[in-house]
Amino acid sequence: MTHTPVRRTPWPESSSRAVVTPLQPSVVYASDTPDALDAQYEGRTPGFTYAREGHPNATVLAQKIDALEGAEGGIIVGSGMAAVTAVMLGLLKAGDHVLGGDQLYGRSLRMLAQDLPRMGITTSLADPTDVAAMAAALRPETRMILVEVVSNPTLRVADMEGIARLAQDRGVLLVVDNTFTTPRGYRPFDHGADIVIHSVTKLLAGHSDVTLGYVALRDPALRRPVYDAATTFGLTPSPFDCWLAERGLYSFNLRYDRAEENAARLADHLATLPGIRRVIYPTRADHPDHNRALALLGRRGGNMLSFELEGGRAAANALTRAAPNIAFAPTLGDIGTTLSHPPSSSHRALTPEARAALGISEGFFRVSVGVEEIEILMAEFTEAVAAAARA
Known part of the structure; x- marks a missing residue:
């Protein structure tokens, strides 16, 4: 019986391998049996199921940025703001408080000023160059501090050492947006950060042809809720964008x-x-x-x-x-x-x-x-x- 064009053709076997990472745009992945699918969902065997939950090009890109940041288990999402969103929605609840630097990226400021308060999450801003001002702005219900190492666009340099000590002393998560500085200039995990965020769209990809974000978390227990938020809210990265961004990372x-x-x-x-x-x-x-x-x-x-x-x-x-x-x-x-x-x-x-x-x-x-x-x-x-x- 001959195969018709509507049947999928198996990928050609080869004794050699591609030098360039293959682009895998498939939305769905086929498993052999229900038991095999269970094993994948339960983490007993590696594999992919549905692209919203992860795909090979995102995994390859995450591993490369992980190596730059000294991280493990990084998550690729659809944009830099998707990275901020996944962290906020994955780790915060009504009644929590977030303290932000007062010169964050414009959309991050909007999220803190307008969007999180609608969800019952309170926010405030303080000068990240002044650790005393940051300390004064903390509250008993503060769950998280969000700062940029170098602010956008005035290029003020945060007191990262002081803020890291403050966050550790108060038991508050320190989230660092490392987009401007990049791991080439500063590695937040080496200086006490709990979570690192990137807009991969910018310097990491470097050619103005992708829109992607990245999140890495020091505590593996925090990864799952952030991943679940990204998956549930559909913050899915494009395989093609991931493929382009990986290409950009080589230079x-x-x-x-x-x-x-x-x-x-x-x-x-x-x-x-x-x-x-x-x-x-x-x-x-x-x-x-x-x-x-x-x-x-x-x-x-x-x-x-x-x-x-x-x-x-x-x-x-x-x-x-x-x-x-x-x-x-x-x-x-x-x-x-x-x-x-x-x-x-x-x-x-x-x-x-x-x-x-x-x-x-x-x-x-x-x-x-x-x-x-x-x-x-x-x-x-x-x-x-x-x-x-x-x-």
Whole structure:
């Protein structure tokens, strides 16, 4: 009897193996017997059942990021915010309190300010550069602290050592969003963190063509509720995105080192240009957290810098128009340099007064520095800043 096209064809056998990780987009996986399926669900044998519950490309990617972070059992989800969501929904309940750093990513701030309170979870914010302020904001019902090592977009450096001691002393889970710093710059588990989060979309994948997140937990007992939340709420990662992100990881160290070198040189160059009010880069001597940055990160300033133009929105518009080869986009981590304007993107939901309190004016820009030739970048920014000054 011949097979018809609607029958699945067995994968060709080969005595050699693929060099590139195969892409496995299958949603479902067939088992031999009900007993075999039981064995998989009960963890007695490895295997996959349904892609929402896990698939090979997510497992391969998680293992590679685990190796970078010094973790085990990392979970890949559909975005960086899916990672935050899985942690919050998996580990918190009504009546719990979450303390966040006051300069988190915009959507993380929204979750703390608007979404968690609707579920009966209270939240508050405090300055992560001031451990006394963080301690004062803790409550008896505090379950979790969420911070970024380097804040977005003002690049303030959190007092991670003090916060880690505080969390341990109070029995509070310390969750670190390591997206900006990456494990190349800082490994939170080595410094007392309980949970590490990444937006893999950004520097780890590095090519602006995937949307993924990652969660790792120090305590294996906490993994299951986070995994269950991700599965139940459908925070499923795409196999294709996982496959692309794994490809990006192979060049991650090279990309990060080159972009970091470019960022340090570009920051110093911008500081010399007329029309620039200030430049923010962690390893510069004029950074407000310079000493802490050196102690925490060494000479690893990262690929992110921010600067403030003299002048307002007109100067900002002039700058972006004069830099057509630098993508003006509300993202970071691409292999090429991108430019973002927090007042019109990540922090647009804040009032002007709230932005001013964070030091974000209409002339404030964040730069995700890429791997281009540094001379090209310096020339393009020189021309753009001059155009802004004329405006």
